Amino acid sequence: MTKSSAAAGRSPRLSRERIVAAVVDLLETGGVDAVTTRTVGVALQVHPTALYRHFRDMDDLIREAADHILEGVTDGVPEDNDPLETLSLVCLRLRAALMSHPGAAGGVASGPSRKLHERVLTERMLELLSSAGLGEEDVVLGYHALVEYTVGSAVIDAPGRDTEQDEESRHRAWRADYLTAPPDEFPVTLRLASLLYPSKDDQFRYGLRVLVDGLRDKVAS
Amino acid sequence: MTKSSAAAGRSPRLSRERIVAAVVDLLETGGVDAVTTRTVGVALQVHPTALYRHFRDMDDLIREAADHILEGVTDGVPEDNDPLETLSLVCLRLRAALMSHPGAAGGVASGPSRKLHERVLTERMLELLSSAGLGEEDVVLGYHALVEYTVGSAVIDAPGRDTEQDEESRHRAWRADYLTAPPDEFPVTLRLASLLYPSKDDQFRYGLRVLVDGLRDKVAS
């Protein structure tokens, strides 16, 4: 009745699903190095090495968890008349999912898992680019550009292990630091120092807009 | 005569420069996790903990090495009539520097070091954007967008620890994998599968072009 035909032993305490759920949880609450064999062990009240019955190695587990985080990214995104605007919203949702789970960005950055939720996201993005009227070449290259920008900047922007200082005060310190540069060697930096390091979300939105608008220009050809 | 006024003991075997040089070397030949306290120890014929006299911790050392890799990125870049084309070349040079030193990308991705070579690169990029005729806001946001795209995609594209398979055969396997998807759920993916995963450099160049061209459109405003 459990899953195997010969349901002999007591029911297993672990499963891929339960392990993934625990990892997603650790990815959400803790920082990047919050998920280790030991931490998932205590989270599931189980020996650190128990997960090796269900996953080949830590990398396998992280990638599965990363894919799980991609679930629902395309759901409920309001449909705009312009497919590229919808796509822009999808990218923002993708970023939000990655940012709310520090360390997950590194997981998807390590290469395409070609697992379910990633496939769904890929299909949706390709479809939106295609229905915008882009040629096949531009659809594929545009897809890659948006993914690399969104995932790549999430890797950069995701909160690391130093959550002590908040983003704004850190940025303020950086700007102040630039003001100490020698004026004859760094004139432009000095002139613009006060504008450097706007909020990371504003940075991301700007680049996303440039990319999306640039892709729209390719439709005419 | 050495450096301190009281030059008593024998001259030190180590220095920040020598350690950084060794790390840059390891970053170039080996993969991402090729640089550890132990590996720099054997490279310099020195005890693994010796570097703690010269650097606060491993992070400090990696960031210094990452900055060293940025040296000369802006040197000898041919000056185009259009500053944004020169900027495009600078980004390509930055990518080349990061790609040829796997792991260095992670170093600069961990946040701005505000060290010398990074400052030089920042100044040059801001200057090129400024001389292109962009407003101050666009200069700063354009700078951030280009850096996040270039560094972020380098983190994604940099060769990891699995150098067994070459890029092209891995991409071929991925494309083949997409062809096994159920046709009714992934029609666009199936139609475009053969076009997916062009060379990483081509991917990067495409997105870079879209970004640069998009920034040029902002000049008119």
Next chain:
DNA sequence: ACCTGAACACCGTTCAAGT
């Protein structure tokens, strides 16, 4: 002042052993 040696608290992973 600069480096070594020993030690500590971690990692991921393997494999024999228990149930």
Next chain:
DNA sequence: ACCTGAACACCGTTCAAGT
């Protein structure tokens, strides 16, 4: 079949000790 226990080969880092 599934999990535990012990063990191995690694990490980064601290600190007392040598010279």
